[in-house]
Amino acid sequence: MSRADGETERIEACFSGLAYAPHSHDTYTLALTTQGVQSFNYRGELRHSLPGEVVILHPDETHDGQAGTDDPFAYRAITIDPVDVQNILQGFSLPFLDGGVTKQPQFIEIAKKLLSEFNRPLEKLEHQDLIYAFANCLQQTTSNSIKHTQANYHAMKRVREYIDDIITIDSSLSVDITLDELAVISDYSKWQVTRDFRALYGTTPYRYVTLKRLQKAKALIECGIPLSQVSFSSGFADQSHMTRHFKKCFGTTPKTWANLSQ
The missing domain is CATH 1.10.10.60 (Homeodomain-like)
Structure with missing residues (x-):
């Protein structure tokens, strides 16, 4: 596992078999599968992400991680603070992507911009711009648009x-x-x-x-x-x-x- 420290944590990892025991983050996780089959149990079902697909995990949702085949899987991921998302949404409930895996081009584009140049630290304005795009895209493509006072x-x-x-x-x-x-x-x-x-x-x-x-x-x-x-x-x-x-x-x-x- 290697990491590049920029505005937030980014991770690159490759695993065979069981990678992570069940756990939950207090952040969003945006991950781009780069090799193999990335499988994980999430909200009662076993999910699978293939190379080029994007995993988006909601804060505080339990999940694990494992190879979906006998071959290893690899991914790059970034954690996104829900505080940053909420500062953009200004009172809407945090959006939730049902299923946790997407092939939607807009998310793939955002993930690639955040993760492709992995060894280059993100510029602050660049990072803020992409988090804004992530928050708005997630809200627009999900049904969770409940507005709090x-x-x-x-x-x-x-x-x-x-x-x-x-x-x-x-x-x-x-x-x-x-x-x-x-x-x-x-x-x-x-x-x-x-x-x-x-x-x-x-x-x-x-x-x-x-x-x-x-x-x-x-x-x-x-x-x-x-x-x-x-x-x-x-x-x-x-x-x-x-x-x-x-x-x-x-x-x-x-x-x-x-x-x-x-």
């Missing part, structure tokens, strides 16, 4: 920005953020916060914080920091706590990720 959108935006600010201030990510705090900030009940944050950003506030911790953990692992130190520095109770969340989110363990990053 502007008050709802702005309230959840305040919640997200508060979490981001707290995490920025506390570099260890060990701060304990509560739903009661978020309810005061949004002027909602805490259960409304959980429901509406998920509708707009594809995950709950707790999972959003956990993702931030995991992102820091991955960065530290890739720098060669010992796993015991990584877990402490990224705000987890201990290494086993980090490992459970890491595997649930990425389908592999921190130790395996460290080996792939070497």
